[in-house]
Amino acid sequence: MYRRKPVAVVLTSRGCNRHCIFCFQMDRKRRTGIRYRSVENVLEEIELCLRQGYREIKFIDDTFAEDRERAMRLAREIKRRRLDFTWFASACVNQVDREMLQAFREAGCWAILFGVESGVQKNLNTLRKGITLAQARNAVRWAKEAGLRVQTTFVLGIPGRRTRRRSGRSSSPARSLPTWPVSTPSPPFRGPTCTTT
16 A cells, blocks of 8 residues: 555564564563664655655554654654655554644655454453554544544454354444454464453
């Protein structure tokens, strides 16, 4: 998904401090959290990409908005420097607000991905997402109000005794939210964490 070509891929931070059970990075002993590049360092890479002819950037950070001050600084600097490119990023629904999403839009962001994963709060708790359905609805609404295209992800086959009963409701936000939904199957896991209901 892109608006302009060619598209460059940039990683401004590495790691994640969340504990979703389905993530390939999931580490139950995770203590280090996220390692950030400085805003100035990221801007230098963006300017290099533009000199090389790229016109869009996909930021592939797992949680681009985790550090609110840093994300806002980056967006404001992109706007202040009048850097001519469009961009796309991913964020968690409990990390964004109206002001941030508007700042992203004004800095050239045209789309954002939110990992909603399920329309059932119990499923979200099982996945250890650390979010609520209300936060998901608010994030999508704020992003749309800012003029962003919204992509949401959903996990199918979430572990639990009532998975079949909940499967229909689990994907209901994909039908009700004004987003571009993407569904993926839950990977197989071992251990008691994944059978919590």
